[in-house]
Amino acid sequence: MPVSRWTLPSVTFRWMLLVLLAWGPVASAATDKVDAYLRAEMARNHIPAAAVAVIRDGKVLKLQAYGTANLEANVPATTRSTFQIASGTKMFTAVLLMDLVGQGKLRLDDPISQYIDGTPPAWKGITVRHLASHTSGLKPGPPDADMPGVAAAVEAAKKVPLASAPGEKAAYGSDDFTLLTSILEKVSGTPYPQLLRDRITTPLGMSHTGFDNAAHDAEHIVLTSDVVPGRVATYQWKTDHQQQYWFVYPHYTRAAGGLFSSVTDMSKFVSALMGDTLLNAELRKALWTPATLNDGTPGGFAVGWTVGRYRGRAEVGHSGGPALSDTVYFPEEKLAVIVLTNQRKLTPTLAHGVANFYLTPPAFLNDPGIPDALPARTTALKQVVTSLAEGRADASPFTGALKQDVGELNEWMSLQLGGLPPLSRLVLLSESPDHGTRTYRAVHGRDQTKQWLVTFDAAGLISEVDVKEE
Template identity: 30%
Template sequence: MKLKAFTSLFLIQLGLMAAPVKAQQLSTSDSIDTFLKNKMRQRHIPAMQIAVVRGGKIIKDTTFGVANLEYNIKASGETVFSVNSITKAFVGVAVMQLAEEHKLKITDHLSQYLDSLPDTWKNITLQQVLTHTSGLPDVMDAEEQVIGHNDEQEAMRKVKALPIEFKPGEKFRYNQTGYVLLGQIITRLSGMHFTRFIEERQFKVAEMKLTRFGDSYDVIPNYAGAYTMTRQQGDGFVRNSTPGQAYMQFPVFFRTAAGIQSTATDMANWIIALKSGMLLKQPSSIDLLWSPAILNNGNIGGFNRLTNGYALGWPTVTREEHPAVGPVGGGRSALFVYLKDDLSIVVLTNLLQGNPDQFIDEIAGYYIPEMHEANGFGLPKNLKTLRAALLKQGFDKAIPVTAQLKKKDPSFSLSENELNGWGYQLLSQKNAQAALSIFKLNVVLYPQSANAYDSLAETLEATDNRAEALVNYKKSLALDPQNKHAANRIQALADK
């Protein structure tokens, strides 16, 4: 049984090293296009834009799909998408611009710039606010709506009456309140509304000609709109079979948290301007901008295993291989800057569950081949060690090879969930026999796991080993009598 969907395009060895440079670039672009079109089909994404930056230039800039499903309007390079929370990265740059002008320091307390704060808020730093480690109560309610009926004064009055959620610096918890406060500070220190400050100091400087602030209730030329695969039914949500309309409202005072509408081309030009010193003059400012916050316990905190840290408005992909900063927005847009690779990738979509951050590393693999999933990129350290050994000795030797590795290093261990995920990843890469070996290893290591037997049975069934599949489904059901998937497959196989 899948704990998580693992999908990737089966990679074809193209022999590009001998091809002329122009032909190689064309072939790479064509391969990416095929990959992205498959992702759009799998995830029901109506429209997508991609821009790739290398060497200070945009080397790929492509648009696919339909911007407006109601009127069947094709997306173009001028189609404008909401970048949602990627807006926070612009706020981080704005704060650092003010820091370079000596108008603030990120270690300053909120109370140095804002009056009438609750006592528990006064010693929270700008850095803690920017990195979501402040402990502030959230101005968003349980239904993801801004409290206070979109009125700034009412919203601030209500949120100030709420208790602080944790000691500042204690943990990472995504929070919109701090960005509303940052908007107030930027407005006060710059002498202009924060939206205008960002427009003047970033949009115009980077020549982001189609970029603006707005939401679903503004008239935005060439707007791609927003779609979703879920709809509310009673107290919960159900999944649609096709995308349905979604509406997003970002009150003006809230538009430091979300609210920028842009194109992949404009976003790529913004990255170029940032990295070339047009927006921030001092390299140390960018280093600070992209450094994840260190919590009180010495660790970093972030959204998930991929975007595992958070800097000044920028989520970070903190890892040994190909680290990146990766702002994401609304589950629909992502922007990854690979810090050691002279590569940046922007992917914008109009589907709230498009989640391009989940496959943007695979796009990077077309420029840096070792980053392809099929080459082992993204696997945990111990799985990479196992993979290297199995490539030499054969995947059918997974069980004895694991025993050898454990004997050599008693601390060597393999997580059930990681093995399960890798097995499904191998299946998606059309390597069923390798996947089967990994699932067999998993049941040996975790003989009391119903899920491990279920995954093995599912793979055996997919490879036409029905009798053996039935045996393992029965083992899974015995361990977990509530496993409906195993029960259904036992009945289905018994009927054949």
């Protein structure tokens, strides 16, 4: 729908004016490099359409769309095109939860039995915070397309034994957010979609954000959906061609995933969280504080948001689909990057790739590491890392499951690492006394890093690898 035909509400007009005013002085080399980077990644990863927003301290520095939103109709993507953000929906649910906390209607450390009737004895120790941080101990599992609603899903969850003790570990699943939906609706007295509209999307003028209410018929033959203006079709690359891809989110899982939004609307949402528009400073701090596990260590989730570190900085955010949406926010610098795509076969690396143009190098970049008693092993590993990034590693350096699944390993590692500059060096950070488990810093180009935890067998073959940000 052409923007020129719209009668824009005043909130949207002011937002567009803010974008234009902010854009002028920052049409710089950084933004040009972002365009080049994203176009290159779109070509490498067969991404038909993408959109990006970069926001610093509430000001939009970059807002751009690329490619084709619908291949069949040859519709170009715009900054108002509506992408499926999948599990990125959880960020909105978390803000709604903290809004109720701010109103004094619930507390994060309240037992869920205070809000859900008839909880089994095993749920006695589960709190609202446990649900929001995926530390409840509920067994992760796929959603049930035949589940009639939230109430039925809660009753079904009561019959499943816990997978772990509450607070023991973080385990990502949708049942946590199904129970949160029940709590949100009971405490607010409002259905989840309406609560989202009332508290977030309408006040912020997010006119391109909502659910499509897609559903199969009883025979699972017919799929119906509401019309979503500007909807971007989702695709999955299949060997040598694109296939259109649908994931139908059961309605009872809405708080966990399924929201559609544009990059313009997402930038409004994230910008509002850089100030007090949605939540005050105390509530935002609680929102982004990682849950503490029973052993005293921090979990990987705060209240609905992921928490971690990137380039030596604290980072919060969420991805979805696994990379239909990718939002990262660096609270200390008030810098956020949002990247939306319509390619399902992708890993969430693009927001970090864009952030690299705006963040200074990490302080640890030139740390020398520890002395290497087995330099030949490190030299061989450097070749393996390079080959995996190119998607062409053979099975000979591996053993066990990695050797058997080297094709799949190549596929996913090339998605994760292929957009990085060439590997320049490996720095040994730590190792076990027998040299069997080693942690390396892989430095790509001048200043982009990954941390590798590698386990070797007695013969020096690689049995396990884990790659993470730092």
